[in-house]
Amino acid sequence: MSESGARVLWQRRLLLAVLLTPALLWLLVLIILPHIDLALLSFRERIAPRVYAPSLTQYRTFFAEPLYWRVFVRTAVLSALATALTLLVAFPVAWIIAKVARDRASSLLFVVCLIPFWVSETVRALGWLILLRESGVLPALLVRLGITAVPVELLYHDATILVGLVYTSLLFMVVPLVSSLQSLDNSLIEAAYNLGGNGWAILRRIIIPHAAPGITAGCIVVFMLTLGNYLTPNLLGGKNSQWFTELIYTQFIVRFNWEQGAAFGFLLLALSTGMVALGLRLSGQRFVDVMRRS
Amino acid sequence: MIATLPRPAWLRAATALYLGAFLLFLFVPLVVVAVFAFNDAPYPAPPWHGFTLDWFLGNAGSGRVGLLRDSELLGSIGTSVVVACWVTALSLIVGTANAFLMERYQFPGKQLLSVLMLVPLVIPGVILGISILALCSRIADLAESLLGLNLDFMRPGLVLVVLGQFSYIATIATLMVSARLKRFDRTLEEAALNLGASHAAVLRTITFPYLRPALIGAAAISFLMSFENFNTTLMLVGANPPLTVLMYGRMREGASPVLNAVSLFLMLASALLAFTLMRGGRRGAAPAAAAGA
Numbered sequence: 132m133s134e135s136g137a138r139v140l141w142q143r144r145l146l147l148a149v150l151l152t153p154a155l156l157w158l159l160v161l162i163i164l165p166h167i168d169l170a171l172l173s174f175r176e177r178i179a180p181r182v183y184a185p186s187l188t189q190y191r192t193f194f195a196e197p198l199y200w201r202v203f204v205r206t207a208v209l210s211a212l213a214t215a216l217t218l219l220v221a222f223p224v225a226w227i228i229a230k231v232a233r234d235r236a237s238s239l240l241f242v243v244c245l246i247p248f249w250v251s252e253t254v255r256a257l258g259w260l261i262l263l264r265e266s267g268v269l270p271a272l273l274v275r276l277g278i279t280a281v282p283v284e285l286l287y288h289d290a291t292i293l294v295g296l297v298y299t300s301l302l303f304m305v306v307p308l309v310s311s312l313q314s315l316d317n318s319l320i321e322a323a324y325n326l327g328g329n330g331w332a333i334l335r336r337i338i339i340p341h342a343a344p345g346i347t348a349g350c351i352v353v354f355m356l357t358l359g360n361y362l363t364p365n366l367l368g369g370k371n372s373q374w375f376t377e378l379i380y381t382q383f384i385v386r387f388n389w390e391q392g393a394a395f396g397f398l399l400l401a402l403s404t405g406m407v408a409l410g411l412r413l414s415g416q417r418f419v420d421v422m423r424r425s
Numbered sequence: 426m427i428a429t430l431p432r433p434a435w436l437r438a439a440t441a442l443y444l445g446a447f448l449l450f451l452f453v454p455l456v457v458v459a460v461f462a463f464n465d466a467p468y469p470a471p472p473w474h475g476f477t478l479d480w481f482l483g484n485a486g487s488g489r490v491g492l493l494r495d496s497e498l499l500g501s502i503g504t505s506v507v508v509a510c511w512v513t514a515l516s517l518i519v520g521t522a523n524a525f526l527m528e529r530y531q532f533p534g535k536q537l538l539s540v541l542m543l544v545p546l547v548i549p550g551v552i553l554g555i556s557i558l559a560l561c562s563r564i565a566d567l568a569e570s571l572l573g574l575n576l577d578f579m580r581p582g583l584v585l586v587v588l589g590q591f592s593y594i595a596t597i598a599t600l601m602v603s604a605r606l607k608r609f610d611r612t613l614e615e616a617a618l619n620l621g622a623s624h625a626a627v628l629r630t631i632t633f634p635y636l637r638p639a640l641i642g643a644a645a646i647s648f649l650m651s652f653e654n655f656n657t658t659l660m661l662v663g664a665n666p667p668l669t670v671l672m673y674g675r676m677r678e679g680a681s682p683v684l685n686a687v688s689l690f691l692m693l694a695s696a697l698l699a700f701t702l703m704r705g706g707r708r709g710a711a712p713a714a715a716a717g718a
Contacts, residue, residue: 158542181505244451251674255455258455260676400552403548
């Protein structure tokens, strides 16, 4: 009996090892080691061909060179703005899906909202390019309507980048918002209404507090994705986009200055992680729960 | 306000107006892409010059190379499919192993591991790309200078693209399979074991059939996310660009309507995939993870 018990235990150990191996390999080889290496890379400096010394030069350059930190701050601010706009655009539609529309209409609307996001971001950016460029659809329409005399260039503005980013991010806001609003009991709203609460008070004191986890989850994900986006700012903003990921790309791929690129990468990672942590802190949620929800 | 409460007329009107504007915002960019795939003009721009299929069928003789004759584009679609198949297979295997590991076993460090498994989702794709690029290239350099080995697969190219995409898609597969395994009624397995079934037979006839929908969903999402990935791929790409990277390059040079044609193809393909999945009755869980991060 005890011998077979030992065998079962041994088998279980073996299975555990078999199941642990892929997870450890994946995380160690593709996540942990590359980031350690990136950190080492960012803390060194080339002092002669093939000779490197530990240094903080890469980070010093970032703070000393106004172009770099301005682009960094700009990326952060525009990302925050894009996140806020996404929330504003997505909240009403999430509300309609969760509370206003009846069963069938609600699921239909939800599916319709998801459709564009099954299509590659490249395709979506192409759509905006065709719509907004000087020879594009919208400028032509504006001329036809007599609003502008000649076609205007609608690309390459900050506002264009924001439109593109909001468009790309909507899904990641709508899904967590809908799920958090669906769990709100309608009778709470009815009770508040019967007690004389107006729409604004109900929104502020009942709906928003209840939806807070969904709002946070959506904002965290959207901010992170926006900050790390390359395609949309690059294509819609052109030379004016000045997105921080473009600096990373330039250092790594164009200039082959990996030390500087690694430092930029870490700064972006720090900002992204910092905002995620801040969001979790403010809403008192756990990382694991938020990620599961979104 | 909610359906059971009185809604003033202006609120109803505002709701309808908002919804209309929202749907317009959502679909106009896609419709425009589709429409200009059929415009008889060398650029995807108004005015409308009439209907043509040149951007699908045209050959070099007509001065317009259509999608079906554009070997570079077709080749990149092939590349994307190969990459996506690898990423899907790897993510499914690792995701399923992770799900069993996290749902069925207790071991020291489990909490830490469960957090670590989610981390790839909060690392920007560009950084996943450069970190893997840097590590692999440095190892390859080292191997070359110390051992004289030529580790070409560690250089930018499809192997690195697969690894880069897999590094975060594995998390998504893990989450999707775990979510279903968590709801599994273990007494079913115990009953089968009591009745004399072997562990392998239980897995084959009970556990895996139960997990099937999640496995199919995870496979579809992994494939789609790999196919559409841009940020990570851009950093790791070598001589054979997958479709998204090639399209990006061409869009920067100035778009030709053949890009609209390939986009239309992509839309139809993902619509088909989405439709098939939703028919499978997994609304919500599957699409939630969609779109190119």
